[in-house]
Amino acid sequence: MNDFAVQDILAEYDQIIKTRNLDGLLPFLKEKSKGHEVALRQHIMDAKVHWVDYTNLASQSDLQAGHVPYYGGRRGDEQQVELIILSAIALLNKKDIQRWHEPFDFLQRINRSELYLEIVEWAKPKWIEPYILQRFRGRGGDVLGYSVLRTLENLGIISYQPAMFARSLSLFQRWDYTVEIREKDVIEALDHCLEDPITWQRDIPQLFIYETFLFATTVRFQRETVYSPTVKYQREVGSMYVFFPIWAYLYPKLLSENKMDRHFFIENALRIQTKEWNNDLKTFYRKLLDEIKLNTAELIKFQELIFSFFQANPLPVPAFGLDLCKKMYTHSDFDLPSFLEWINPLMLRAEAKKVIKSALPLLEKIAKLNPDFRGSIAAIVADVFSIPEMPLQERAAVALQRLSVLDSSSLKERINAYVPQLQGNIKKALEPWLDVEGTIQAEPERIIYQYQPLKEKLLTQAIQLPDTWNDILFQVGKCINSNEPQEAEILLHAFLCKRHLFPEDYPAQLSPYYKQLEQIYYDISYKNDVKRFLLCKLLDIQADYRDRNYKDGVPSTLDLMEKMLAIAAEKMQQQSKLPLLCEPSHLPYWIEPKILVSRIIAYQENKESIHALDLSIAIARMCREGIEDATPLVSQIKGHLQILLKFCLGLESKIHLHDERSLEQWMPDLKGSHLEKLALWAVAARTHDPEGTFNEFIGTPLQKEAFVVKAFQPHFYFREAWEDGMNYNTRQIERLKSWEELAIDMPEALFSPTNLLYSLTFHQNRDRWSDHLYNQASVFFWHSLMPQNPEPLSIRLAISSCQNGDFGRSDMQGFLRIVDRPEFWFSDASTLVFACCFLQEKKETRFLATEVLIHLIEKRKLDLGLFGEKLAFLISGKYGVLLRCVDALAAIKDVSPIHNTALFMILNTILANLKIEEKLPLNFKKLLEHYLDILVKTGQKPANGAQLFLKKWQDIPSVKNLIKQTMQL
Amino acid sequence: MQNLTYQYDTGSTIKKSSGLHQLMLAHQSELAEVNNIPCFFWGNLTEPYTTAKCWSTIAKVVRSSFSPIPPSLRDPIVSAGAERLRFEGFSSCNGVYVRLDMQPEAIDGEFIASGTTNVDFNDPMLNALNAIQKNERVTLAVGQKEMQVITSKTKVIEKKVTLPTRWIKGLTSVQLYLVDMEQKFEIPKIQAIQLFQSLPRGVLKGDFFVSKRAGKFMFAPVPTPDSVRIGGVQRLRLLEGLLPLLDNIMVYESADRETCAFVCELGKMQLLMAFSPDNNRGFSGEGKVLENLTQNVPIEWIYGLNALLKSNEIFSPTLLSIEQDIDLGTMDQLTAGLSSIGLLGYDVAANNHFYRRLPFKTERILSLNPRLKNAKKLIDNDEVQFVQNTLGYIEALVKGSGVQHKVVIEADQQRCTCDWYTKYQGKRGICKHVLAVRMKREAGE
Numbered sequence A: 001m002n003d004f005a006v007q008d009i010l011a012e013y014d015q016i017i018k019t020r021n022l023d024g025l026l027p028f029l030k031e032k033s034k035g036h037e038v039a040l041r042q043h044i045m046d047a048k049v050h051w052v053d054y055t056n057l058a059s060q061s062d063l064q065a066g067h068v069p070y071y072g073g074r075r076g077d078e079q080q081v082e083l084i085i086l087s088a089i090a091l092l093n094k095k096d097i098q099r100w101h102e103p104f105d106f107l108q109r110i111n112r113s114e115l116y117l118e119i120v121e122w123a124k125p126k127w128i129e130p131y132i133l134q135r136f137r138g139r140g141g142d143v144l145g146y147s148v149l150r151t152l153e154n155l156g157i158i159s160y161q162p163a164m165f166a167r168s169l170s171l172f173q174r175w176d177y178t179v180e181i182r183e184k185d186v187i188e189a190l191d192h193c194l195e196d197p198i199t200w201q202r203d204i205p206q207l208f209i210y211e212t213f214l215f216a217t218t219v220r221f222q223r224e225t226v227y228s229p230t231v232k233y234q235r236e237v238g239s240m241y242v243f244f245p246i247w248a249y250l251y252p253k254l255l256s257e258n259k260m261d262r263h264f265f266i267e268n269a270l271r272i273q274t275k276e277w278n279n280d281l282k283t284f285y286r287k288l289l290d291e292i293k294l295n296t297a298e299l300i301k302f303q304e305l306i307f308s309f310f311q312a313n314p315l316p317v318p319a320f321g322l323d324l325c326k327k328m329y330t331h332s333d334f335d336l337p338s339f340l341e342w343i344n345p346l347m348l349r350a351e352a353k354k355v356i357k358s359a360l361p362l363l364e365k366i367a368k369l370n371p372d373f374r375g376s377i378a379a380i381v382a383d384v385f386s387i388p389e390m391p392l393q394e395r396a397a398v399a400l401q402r403l404s405v406l407d408s409s410s411l412k413e414r415i416n417a418y419v420p421q422l423q424g425n426i427k428k429a430l431e432p433w434l435d436v437e438g439t440i441q442a443e444p445e446r447i448i449y450q451y452q453p454l455k456e457k458l459l460t461q462a463i464q465l466p467d468t469w470n471d472i473l474f475q476v477g478k479c480i481n482s483n484e485p486q487e488a489e490i491l492l493h494a495f496l497c498k499r500h501l502f503p504e505d506y507p508a509q510l511s512p513y514y515k516q517l518e519q520i521y522y523d524i525s526y527k528n529d530v531k532r533f534l535l536c537k538l539l540d541i542q543a544d545y546r547d548r549n550y551k552d553g554v555p556s557t558l559d560l561m562e563k564m565l566a567i568a569a570e571k572m573q574q575q576s577k578l579p580l581l582c583e584p585s586h587l588p589y590w591i592e593p594k595i596l597v598s599r600i601i602a603y604q605e606n607k608e609s610i611h612a613l614d615l616s617i618a619i620a621r622m623c624r625e626g627i628e629d630a631t632p633l634v635s636q637i638k639g640h641l642q643i644l645l646k647f648c649l650g651l652e653s654k655i656h657l658h659d660e661r662s663l664e665q666w667m668p669d670l671k672g673s674h675l676e677k678l679a680l681w682a683v684a685a686r687t688h689d690p691e692g693t694f695n696e697f698i699g700t701p702l703q704k705e706a707f708v709v710k711a712f713q714p715h716f717y718f719r720e721a722w723e724d725g726m727n728y729n730t731r732q733i734e735r736l737k738s739w740e741e742l743a744i745d746m747p748e749a750l751f752s753p754t755n756l757l758y759s760l761t762f763h764q765n766r767d768r769w770s771d772h773l774y775n776q777a778s779v780f781f782w783h784s785l786m787p788q789n790p791e792p793l794s795i796r797l798a799i800s801s802c803q804n805g806d807f808g809r810s811d812m813q814g815f816l817r818i819v820d821r822p823e824f825w826f827s828d829a830s831t832l833v834f835a836c837c838f839l840q841e842k843k844e845t846r847f848l849a850t851e852v853l854i855h856l857i858e859k860r861k862l863d864l865g866l867f868g869e870k871l872a873f874l875i876s877g878k879y880g881v882l883l884r885c886v887d888a889l890a891a892i893k894d895v896s897p898i899h900n901t902a903l904f905m906i907l908n909t910i911l912a913n914l915k916i917e918e919k920l921p922l923n924f925k926k927l928l929e930h931y932l933d934i935l936v937k938t939g940q941k942p943a944n945g946a947q948l949f950l951k952k953w954q955d956i957p958s959v960k961n962l963i964k965q966t967m968q969l
Numbered sequence B: 001m002q003n004l005t006y007q008y009d010t011g012s013t014i015k016k017s018s019g020l021h022q023l024m025l026a027h028q029s030e031l032a033e034v035n036n037i038p039c040f041f042w043g044n045l046t047e048p049y050t051t052a053k054c055w056s057t058i059a060k061v062v063r064s065s066f067s068p069i070p071p072s073l074r075d076p077i078v079s080a081g082a083e084r085l086r087f088e089g090f091s092s093c094n095g096v097y098v099r100l101d102m103q104p105e106a107i108d109g110e111f112i113a114s115g116t117t118n119v120d121f122n123d124p125m126l127n128a129l130n131a132i133q134k135n136e137r138v139t140l141a142v143g144q145k146e147m148q149v150i151t152s153k154t155k156v157i158e159k160k161v162t163l164p165t166r167w168i169k170g171l172t173s174v175q176l177y178l179v180d181m182e183q184k185f186e187i188p189k190i191q192a193i194q195l196f197q198s199l200p201r202g203v204l205k206g207d208f209f210v211s212k213r214a215g216k217f218m219f220a221p222v223p224t225p226d227s228v229r230i231g232g233v234q235r236l237r238l239l240e241g242l243l244p245l246l247d248n249i250m251v252y253e254s255a256d257r258e259t260c261a262f263v264c265e266l267g268k269m270q271l272l273m274a275f276s277p278d279n280n281r282g283f284s285g286e287g288k289v290l291e292n293l294t295q296n297v298p299i300e301w302i303y304g305l306n307a308l309l310k311s312n313e314i315f316s317p318t319l320l321s322i323e324q325d326i327d328l329g330t331m332d333q334l335t336a337g338l339s340s341i342g343l344l345g346y347d348v349a350a351n352n353h354f355y356r357r358l359p360f361k362t363e364r365i366l367s368l369n370p371r372l373k374n375a376k377k378l379i380d381n382d383e384v385q386f387v388q389n390t391l392g393y394i395e396a397l398v399k400g401s402g403v404q405h406k407v408v409i410e411a412d413q414q415r416c417t418c419d420w421y422t423k424y425q426g427k428r429g430i431c432k433h434v435l436a437v438r439m440k441r442e443a444g445e
Helices: A003-018 A020-031 A037-052 A060-064 A078-091 A102-106 A114-123 A128-137 A146-154 A162-171 A183-193 A195-208 A246-256 A262-271 A280-292 A296-301 A303-311 A316-328 A337-348 A350-369 A372-385 A390-403 A409-417 A435-438 A469-481 A485-497 A506-517 A526-537 A556-574 A591-605 A612-621 A626-632 A642-648 A660-666 A676-686 A776-785 A791-801 A811-818 A828-837 A843-858 A864-876 A880-891 A897-913 A924-938 A946-953 A956-969 B048-062 B123-131 B167-178 B190-197 B234-242 B297-308 B319-324 B326-341 B362-366 B370-380 B418-425 B432-442
Strands: A218-222 A240-243 A717-727 A732-743 B006-010 B015-019 B020-025 B039-045 B077-081 B085-090 B095-102 B107-111 B113-121 B137-143 B161-162 B182-189 B209-212 B216-220 B228-230 B248-252 B260-264 B269-273 B342-349 B352-355 B382-392 B391-401 B404-411 B414-418
Touching: A003 A020, A003 A037, A003 A240, A020 A078, A020 A114, A037 A078, A037 B095, A078 A102, A078 A114, A102 A128, A102 A791, A128 A162, A146 A162, A183 A246, A183 B248, A195 A262, A195 B161, A218 B048, A218 B085, A246 A262, A246 A280, A246 A506, A262 A280, A262 A296, A262 A303, A296 A303, A303 A316, A303 A337, A303 A526, A303 A556, A303 B352, A316 A350, A337 A350, A337 A372, A337 A642, A337 B190, A350 A372, A350 A390, A350 A676, A350 B190, A372 A390, A372 A409, A390 A924, A409 B123, A469 A485, A469 A506, A469 A526, A469 B404, A469 B414, A485 A526, A485 A556, A485 A776, A485 B319, A506 B269, A506 B404, A506 B418, A526 A776, A556 A612, A556 A776, A556 B113, A591 A626, A612 A676, A612 A732, A612 A776, A626 A642, A642 A676, A660 A843, A776 A791, A791 A811, A791 A828, A811 A828, A811 A843, A811 A956, A828 A843, A828 A864, A843 A880, A843 A897, A843 B216, A864 A897, A880 A924, A897 A924, A897 A946, A946 A956, B015 B123, B020 B123, B039 B077, B039 B382, B048 B085, B048 B123, B048 B137, B048 B234, B048 B269, B085 B167, B085 B326, B085 B352, B161 B167, B161 B391, B167 B269, B167 B326, B167 B342, B190 B216, B190 B234, B190 B248, B216 B404, B228 B234, B228 B248, B234 B260, B319 B326, B326 B342, B370 B382, B382 B432, B404 B432, B414 B432, B418 B432
Parallel strands: B020 B137
Antiparallel strands: A218 A240, A717 A732, B006 B161, B015 B020, B039 B107, B039 B137, B077 B085, B077 B113, B085 B095, B095 B269, B182 B248, B209 B216, B209 B228, B248 B260, B260 B269, B342 B352, B382 B391, B391 B404, B404 B414
C-alpha cells in the first residue's frame, strides 16, 4: 500500500460525503476499506470534527460557504452526518467511539433502515455490546429498543444481557408521535410481540427479576381517536389525551393465552411487594392481582408470602396483605401461628395506624374461630399500646375487652410495660390488666410551673488572644473558615495591638491566605466585609482601607462590621496600639466591665479619639458582672464619659443629657456628631432597661426613633396578601391566590445615627433587602452586637421572616439558638416570633423549637400564658398548618412532670384564647386528644376559658366524643 | 491508580430443589492466590430468614448513595475463617459502612479455606433471597464447591465490576474510626422501634442527636452531654428492615463525636452500620490513615501475618509480641499501621482487632491516598525546607501552587497555611504539606 493509494481512498470518501452519496457508502466500505482501516478511522474522526460537531460558524470560510454567521451549528447536513456516523459504526473501534453519542441514536434505527442494518450486518462491530452496556449502566440508563436488541442478538453482534433486555422490553418501543398512531396498530404490534416465544418465555419473566418502570409505559392518543371498549385507558382530568397502558394490556393477555402460568404470575407479583422497588410498580402489580381475582386455594398456596407483607413498605402493601388474609382466614389450611408471628411486629409500627385499626377486627374474628389462640392474639393486641395514639388505643382496648383474657400474667406484664404510653382515659379501660402501681399513677403529683427566669453567669470563658506571630498567622485561616464573628475580632486585635510581632516577610507568609480569599464568596454579608478588609491589609498592613458610601446615609445593622473595620483601619493608620473598645473579652461577645473601663482610660491617656459606634457596641456588649472590679477604676475616666460609664455600670441612674454645646465640651475625646453622642446615652439606657421609658429624650432629635423614649412595641395583625397572574383562558390578570399575612406598622422615624444600634432598621416605609437576615450566621452577628437586648432582632425577624408559616428561612433556626442562650429574655414580640417557629414549614425549625421549649421550661424562662396567647393568635389567624404546631408541642409530653404541667398550661391558654368563628382548623381533633391526655396525666380539669371554647364546639361530630370526655373530668 | 475492574467467571446463584435453597456466592479477588481458591465455606445457615434480611440490608447499603455520586452496584467482600463469616460493604458515596458478623452458631458447615474475597450480589440472587421464608432450609457456599453443570438454561453470565478507589480506601480507613468509638447506649427492641418511628421523614439538613430523656430515646437537633451525634440522620433508614428482627441496638460514638456506629444484635449475628460525619463526607476522604502511613509497614510483615493468622482470627498485639519476639512498644504503631492498609478490621462490640487481608494488591492499597502520594512527590522534588527543626517544634516551608506554605508542628498541633487546613482546621486528617514535613523529619533528612 502506498500513500498515493491511501490519499485516493480518503479523497473518494470525502467525495461521498460532499455528494451525499448514501448508496455509495456500503460498496465503498466493502471494496476500499480493507487494508486502510487505520487511515480511514483517523479520517472519519477528523470528518466528524469538521462536519458533525457543533461549532462557531462565523469564520470566514463558513461565511463564504453561505452559513449563517454568529450562530453555532453543524457544517454538515443531515445526510452528511448520517454518512459519517454510519462509516464510524462500520470502522471505528471501541476506544475511538466510546465517547460518541451519535451512534446510539443510529443503532436505534437499524430496524427502520435497510442501509443501517446492512452496514451493521457487514461490519459486525465488536464495540457495540460494551458501548450500549456503558450507556445502560450510565447515569441516564439509556437503552436501545427491544426489537433493536433482538436484531443485534440475532446477528450475533451482542449477547443476551438480561438486565438490559428487561429494561428495554419494559419500555416496549418508542412510538413516533409525528405520525398518527392508531389504536389498532398498537394492539397489532403488541399481539405480534407476544407471538415470539423468546419474548414471552425468556424475556418477560425477567421483568420480575430486574426493576423496571413498566407501569409508566403508555401510548398517548387523542381522546376522540379511541374506540376499543376492552382497553382500560388512563385518563387525566383536563387533558386532551388518554394513555394506553401497555403492560396492563399485555399481562392479562399473556395469562388468557396461557403464555404465562397463572401461579407463576401470582407468585412473582406478590414477591415484588416485599422488594425495595419503586412503589408505583408495586401498586401496578397489586392492581393486576386485584383484577385477576385470586381464589382461596391460590391465596392459601401463597399465604407465607402474603404474611411477609406485614413487614414491608410502603403501607399499602401490609394493607393489601391484610385484605387478602381477610379472604382466607376461615380456610382450614390457613397457617394461623405463622400469620400471628408475622403480624405481631406490625402492631409496633406507628405509621401503620390505619392498617392496625383494620387488623384489630380481623384478629377478634380469628380469636372467635380459634379460642385456643385468644391468649396469643391478646398479646399481639397489647403491643398496639406502644403507639401513643388515642383513637387506636381506644380501639385496642375494646378488642382486649372482647377477647377477655384476664388471667394471663404475661399479658399483664406486657400491658404494664406500656403504661407510660397510655393516652387519655385508656388506663381506666385497662384496669383489669394493670398493676396497682400502674393505676396509682392516676393520681399524679401536682407540679406548678412558675415563670421565674434566673440570671445566669455570662462571663465564663475569657478569649485567648494570639501571643505569637504563628498564632496570628493561623488566626487568619480560622477567620476565613469560621462564621463566628469573634474570630474576625480576634484577628483585628492582632492587626491593632500585635503589629510588632509581624515579621518582615509577613506578606509572603500571608500570601496563601490572600490567594484563598480571592477565590471565596460568602453568602453572609459581614463575612464579605471582613474579606474585603483582609484583601486590603494582608499584603500591606498600612494599605489605605475605606468603607463603602451609603447613598441614603443609613447602613443596616449587618453593615456594622464594615464600620468597625473602618474604625480599626483608621486607628492602624494612626499607629494606634490600643484595641477597639468593642473587642470582646469573653466568649462569645461579652466585655468585662473592668476591661472596658481600663480601655477608655488608656484611650484618654494616649489621647486617642473614641468612636461613637465603637463605644456604643462596647456598651451594648458590657454585662453587669464584676462591677466591683470596675468601680475603683471608673473615677479615672475623665469628663462626661465617666458619668456615662457609671450609668452603664449601674452606679448612676440618671441620664445626663445636655445641649449640643455642653455635650461637645464634656466629651471632647469622642469622635462623633451631637446626635451620635445622644445616641450613646440612648443605647446605654436601652441596654440595661430594654422595656423602660426615658422621657429625657423627649424634645431631642431622637425622640421619634424606635427604642429611644419607649421600647418599640409593634402591634401585630393579619392582613390579606395575594398573588396575581394571567388566566390564559380569559386573557385577564386575575387574583390567583390570597392568604393571611402577619404584619406590623413601622414607627414614624425616618433616620438614625449609625450608633443608635437598637433603632437602625426601624424606619417608616422602609424594608430594604439589606435589612433581611437570610441565614443563621447573620442572626448570630446581629445578636453579637447587642446581646443584652434581643428585642430589635426579634422584631426584625418578625418583619422579614415570619409573614406566614411557609416563609421561614434558616435565620429562624439562628433565632432559636439565640433564644437558648443564657442572656436571652422574652418580650411580647420575641414570644410571638418563638411561637411562629412552631408553625413553620421547615421541619428543622420545628424540631429545634421543641427542643428549645423543653430547655426553657426546665429553666422557667418562658411565660407560658403569653406563649399560649401568641399561639392562639397565630392559629386563629390561620398562620400555618395546625398539625405542625400540635406535633411540635406534643413532643414535650412526658419529658418530665414539669413539662406535662407546662403543656397543660399552654393548651389551656390556646383553647381559652382561640377566636374561631366558622369551622375548626384541620386536625383540631389531634390538639383535643393531646389536651385530654395531658389533663388525665396531670390530674387537672379544663380551665374556665377552655371550657367555654369547648362548649361552643361540643356538638361537632368529629370532636363531640372527645369534648364530652374532657368536660367530664 | 485507576479504578479496579474485575470480572466474575460466573454469577452467584440460588437454586431450590426438594425444598432446599442452595446459595452459591461467586467470588473474585485481585490476588491470584485467593482467586485460585475454589471454595471457602460450605454449610447450612441456622437462621436463614434473618441472614437473608441482613444480606438484603447489605445489598441496600452497597446500592445506596447519599451524595451527588450516583448509586451503583458494588459487591460486598466476605472474610471466611476462624469459624466465622464476615460480610462488609460501603454505600456508593462511602459514607455508610456495613458489616455482618456471622458467629459460629449462625453457620453449620465446613471452612475449606481462609481468606477474604469479593462476592457477587446480583439481582436474581437478591430476588431469590427475598423469597426465603422463616421455616426454610438454606445451604451456603462461598465459592464453588463443585464444578457447576452448565446447561443451556443456566447459561453463565460473566459480570464485570468496577470498584472505585474510594471504595477500597474506605475499607482501609473505617477500622481507624471504629477503634476510636465507645458504646453510648444500649437500646432494647421496642425502644429501638419507637426511636426509629420518631425519625424525621425526608431529607433534613443539620445535625441530629440521639439522646435519652426521661427513659426514652429520641432524636433532637441540639446536643446534650450524653447524646450521640448522627450526621445525615436519614441514612439510619437503611436499618429499618431489621427492626422487627433485632434483640437490641448498641450505639457507639467516636471520641471526636463526628462518627457513630449502630450495632444490631440479631441473636447469632451482629450487623454493624457505621456512619461518616455527614452525607457528603465518606470514610475514604477523611485522611485518618495518613497519621499512620508516615512509617511504612515492612512488606515482610504483610506476608508474615498471612502465614500466622487466618481470616477473622483475633489479632492480639500482646500475644503476637510474645510469640514473635517483637518489642511490645512497637505493637501499637504496628497495629495502627496494619489497620491502615486494611490488614486488620475492628470489632467494636468485642473490642478487638481481627485479621483479614483485603482482596486487593498491597501496592494498590498503598498507592490509594493522593495526599500521601503528593507528600512523597514534595519530598522527591525537594520542595520541603526546614526553617527550624528542634525537639518539640518544627517549622518548615513547603512549596504550594504559586505560594510557599508555612507548616508548624508543635505539641499536639500541626498547622499549615494551605486551603485544606484552613477549611477543616485539622478535623479531616493532616494535609499533604504537614505529611511531607513529618515524613521528611522521620526519614531523618
